[in-house]
Amino acid sequence: MRKGLTLIELILSMVIIGIVFTVIPRLIMSMNQSTQTTLKEEAMYNAMAQIGMVLNLPWDNNNTQNSQILSVNTGDAAYDCNTTSGYRIGGFIGGRNCITPPLESYAAGAIGQEADGLSNDIDDFANTDINVTKNCSNGARGLFGISTTVAYVNDPAAAAVIALGTAPLGANQYSNTKYIEVHVGLGTDHRLYDPNKQNCITALHYHSFNIGNIQLNTEQWPD
Template sequence: MRSAMSLIELVFTIVIMGIAVMSLPLILTQVQRNDAFAMQQEAILAAKAKIGDILMYEWDERSFNSTAQRSYVLDTTNGGDAELRRVGITNMRLGHISAENRRKFFDVNTTASAIGADAGDLDDVDDFNGLPPTTLVVTAGEDAGTLDYIFDLNLTTSINYAEDNATYSSNGTLNDFTFNPNNAPATPTNIKVISVTVSGGDQNITLRAFTYNIGESMLLPSRPYQ
């Protein structure tokens, strides 16, 4: 007696193979979507890391006072928002707490600098404007590099001032506020826009962050434990 495949077994085999073949395009499409999502997330995380690094720097080259070891608010000449300028001859502006070691202007009028005015010595945020792109290279092997990326990424950074105009009524009520990060005024405002564009691996993503002219409060000096 010779063993053989029955007709019903053959039918079941054909049906199963047909289902498998029909599922292949869906599986491949989902794999492609997953790969695209992973590449997009990698590009976004690289841009966020770059922005986080830039935000660690001073708002402006003139912000930091080495004697006081703190950052001060700077006088700005653009924006039309007189409420954010110093009040009279004081070193305070509206909203500042009139107390020592709090956020305030320099005692002498000190204006913010133009973007890139200090020749890129990397001591403040806008020094990153116009620098050559940062390239993150794929690691080919265990000892071939220091970063592990799926594909090469190029990070290009630009820094600009953002338009921030406000108008008030005679009683001090805010009537209108115009914020336009796409408009880059030539003279300083109180807001800088950090833009990082990531290209590579079919990605072209731009992330933005904003940093503000607010200075910092002075920390209390340390003292030994009693």
């Protein structure tokens, strides 16, 4: 009975061991990269769904029951409804809810959720975090987060070239423009968008304007 290995068997064993120690780490690295890519894709999809949901809500809490343009205290006067002509810049007679109900009879409210506790308008989602945790087989956890901020910003100048602002106005200052940001990233990097952060994925931006809610008038078809 043979008790040793031939030279050929020894060489083959060394080759197999070399292949194993070369390929397996690469496979593990590739699987980890694939998992990270999948996690980032899922985070992006959820962030897009979040901003889509927010933008489908009324502009302000007072728009949940009243459709007209709301009055603001720090807006550009160029966007005010003209009480004489019934016009608003960019609108038409009777349009943009400038005449009925009574002109700007309701004021825009503060950023944040109202006492009713409902998330039924855009700014109810200000400063909210959504953290998603997944338990892995080895007990480690993969985490990504989505953070939403909403703030009043300066109205764009009524000019040929429109510049949209992003700097929040001061306390108790309300304009015709709300700026929405949705940040998404791994770990805690979602709370403030910084492309230089290793785990930051991206940020979604949108400006929403005080134009009231669209109403459709109906008429009975004549017999």
